[in-house]
Amino acid sequence: MASANDSHRRAMPQRFPTPHEPRLVTGHVWHCRVRPFRHAFRYRAFYLQLPLKSLQAAVTKPKRVSLGWGLNQWALLSVRDQDHGDGRPLLQWAEHTLKQAGVEDVDGEIWLQTFPRMLGYAFKPVSFWFCERRDGSIRAIIAEVNNTFGQRHVYVLLPGDGLGIRNGQTHYSDKAFYVSPFFEVLGHYQFRFFKSDIGGRDLARIEYGDQDGALLFTSMGGMVGPLTQLSAIRTWVLFPLFSLGVIARIHWQALLLWIKGAKLVPRPGTGT
Numbered sequence: 001m002a003s004a005n006d007s008h009r010r011a012m013p014q015r016f017p018t019p020h021e022p023r024l025v026t027g028h029v030w031h032c033r034v035r036p037f038r039h040a041f042r043y044r045a046f047y048l049q050l051p052l053k054s055l056q057a058a059v060t061k062p063k064r065v066s067l068g069w070g071l072n073q074w075a076l077l078s079v080r081d082q083d084h085g086d087g088r089p090l091l092q093w094a095e096h097t098l099k100q101a102g103v104e105d106v107d108g109e110i111w112l113q114t115f116p117r118m119l120g121y122a123f124k125p126v127s128f129w130f131c132e133r134r135d136g137s138i139r140a141i142i143a144e145v146n147n148t149f150g151q152r153h154v155y156v157l158l159p160g161d162g163l164g165i166r167n168g169q170t171h172y173s174d175k176a177f178y179v180s181p182f183f184e185v186l187g188h189y190q191f192r193f194f195k196s197d198i199g200g201r202d203l204a205r206i207e208y209g210d211q212d213g214a215l216l217f218t219s220m221g222g223m224v225g226p227l228t229q230l231s232a233i234r235t236w237v238l239f240p241l242f243s244l245g246v247i248a249r250i251h252w253q254a255l256l257l258w259i260k261g262a263k264l265v266p267r268p269g270t271g272t
Contacts, residue, residue, distance in 0.1 A: 020054035020109055022069075024231050025202045027222015031253070035215050039257055043249060045220060046235055046242070048227060049202075050079060050112045052091040068232030069116065076236040077116040084114070084127060084144060094129050097142055101156040106139050108132035113204070118236070118243040123148075125179075125246070126220075128204060130195070137164030143191065145177055148250060149267065153177035157191055167194045175208065181254065182262045186210060198224050 025047050032040040048069070055071055069077040085093030094110050114127035129142035143155040157171040165171070171191040178185050187210035194203040203221030207214055225231060239245075258264070 020051040021198075022051065022055070022227035023049040023198060024225050024227040024235060025049060025113075025222045026225065026235065027202075027220070029220045030218065032217045033215065033257075034217070035212075037260060039253075039260060039262075041249075041253060043245075044239070045115075046222065046239060047113060047115050047220065048077065048079065049224075050114075050227075052094065052110045052112055054109065056091055066229060068229035068236070069227060075232070077118060077232045079112070079114060079116055080122075083117060083122050083124065084112070094131065094142060097129075097154060097156065098131060098140060101140070101158070103131070103140050103156070103158070105133060106131040108134045108136060108139075115243065115246065118239075119241075121243045123243060123247045123250075125250070126206075128193075130193075133164065138195075139164060141165060141171070141191070141193065143173075145179060147177070147179050148247065149178075151178070155189070165193070168192055178267050181264050181267070182257055183208070183215065184265050185268060187215065194221075196224055198226055200224055 027045065028042050029045040030040070030042045032038070050071065066073060066075045069075050071078070072080050079090075081087055081089050081093075084090055085097070088096075090112060091110060094112075095106070098104075098106055109132045111130040111132070112127065113130065115122065115124045124144075124146055126146070127144045129144065130138055131140045131142065133139050139159075141157040143157060145153050145155070153176060155173045155176075157165070157173065159165050159169070159171075169192065173189045173191070175185055175187050175189060187208060190207040190209070192203075192205045194201070196202060200223075201221065202224050203219060205217070205219040205221075208216040208218075
């Protein structure tokens with residue numbers, strides 16, 4: 001028979017790990033369209049997870065030239081303020097976005113999960129900002145979405161029970177942004193996240209659907225490792241054209257969809 005303590009533990013939110021060291025996740029990106037016909041692809045991929053508050057606290061230390069990875073500096077893998085939000089410092093933008101959403105109790109780390117800039121180029125279909133309380137529980141997740149027309153939209157995901165966002169919990173959001181030329185700005189998203197410490201597996205999964213059911217499944221995930229100058233250099237050697245490949249593959253898959261007969265949907269406000 002379960003004890004009162006066991007029941008209490010089950011009721012508590014599953015806490016996300018909170019070691020404040022940058023991480024490198026290596027794995028795959030997967031897409032699967034299920035209506036009106038099936039079209040799927042899977043590519044090797046990687047992404048970074050950066051603890052913004054910890055990195056900001058470290059800027060008081062003497063700045064070193066970084067070859068492997070860097071924040072707002074040249075490196076083989078880099079992340080810059082201008083690649084996100086409205087161009088203001090990353091942490092400042094995230095805190096401003098949370099405040100606009102009425103979130104005032106993010107007193108822990110804020111992690112930015114994103115594709116890096118490589119060879120001076122970056123295209124980031126989606127980046128996630130995991131916003132923690134001091135105890136390591138996730139208070140909110142910011143989903144920052146970019147399309148190939150240079151537009152950007154932000155969804156702020158909040159737990160309905162106030163206990164924090166748990167692994168595997170489903171979060172709903174109405175679609176409000178034109179992403180694919182083959183889907184209208186209708187329907188809704190279901191987001192699920194599975195986070196782990198270094199040595200575990202990470203996953204972000206998004207289902208897009210309408211009143212008739214699922215239309216598209218997509219996910220990004222892999223094994224979590226430490227992001228060091230050496231691991232960044234090794235990753236660059238394995239994925240030297242990754243950033244260019246992201247945008248190239250988007251257009252290639254769009255061509256395949258068009259050849260299969262997918263109907264083009266005009267971008268709102270353009271008629272084309």
